[in-house]
Amino acid sequence: MIDIYKITKEEIQGLSGEDFENLVLAWYEAIGLSAMKTPKTGDYGADVIVESHVGKIAIQCKRQTATVGIKAVQEIFAATRKYGANSAKIITSSGFSANAVELAKHCGVELINGEMFWESFILPVQNDEFIIKEKKRYIDELNKLEAKANEYNEFMIALSDEYDRYKDNILDMVIEHVNPYITDFNKKILELNSMIASTNTNSELSGIKTNIGNLNESINVNKTDVSNELHRIKKVMNFAIAVSIISVITSIALYII
DSSP, X not given: OOOTTTOOHHHHHTOOHXXXXXXXXXXXXXXXXXXXXXXXXXXXXXXXEEEETTEEEEEEEEOOSSOBOHHHHHHHHHHHHHHTOSEEEEEESSOBOHHHHHHHHHHTEEEEOHHHIIIIIXXXXXXXXXXXXXXXXXXXXXXXHHHHHHHHHHHHHHHHHHTGXXXXXXXXXXXXXXXXXXXXXXXXXXHHHHHHHTOOSHHHHHHHHHHXXXXXXXXXXXXXXXHHHHHHHHHHHHHHHHHHHHHHHHHHHHHHO
16 A cells, blocks of 8 residues: 555655556545546556546556656557547656657657656655645535536526526526626636646645635625626516506507597
């Protein structure tokens, strides 16, 4: 069992290939992301697949002392197509050849060498477990914010019942009013998730907390704004109905007279 919070730099160099994969898997799980290993055989060049709010990440893990060559870049690039990944990484305990670095630039493959893996991945987790826990908490809060944003869709469905006779006109007006908010919320949630994944200091966490609070407040304020707009539309439609009824009654009265 790999303990990401206690493993040393020297111990990483002594890991088996499978244990190194487990270490990479443990790191992504530690920061609150969903990750899984691919089959031992027929993995198509990817060892770990990570699910995030911005899409899938295909990762090839190389626990070795020799430099990683160009073949690994070719394999993980192909694996992104196989697994429908948005991005690809190679994480190694050693380094990369010049050809591998050059090809990776053209393919958009991120290369993480042994020193970078220790300094930027493992060490920050070991130095401050609190930050990792906070990241998980913020991800939970973002999920709640997404649920709040989805309330708009439920709000729209409820309207179709209340204003069935006038839904063509009213729903078009409401959709035009609400859609910009929903688009903006989803964009901000994706941005915050990206910030969370790259955060490693308390000051950065404080900034994320402020952004989440502002987004939460914005959702509540904009929902009130939408409610007020719908109330105004309802009053206009009720007035139009009243005018139409009066017009009909007047016409009938004039006809009788």
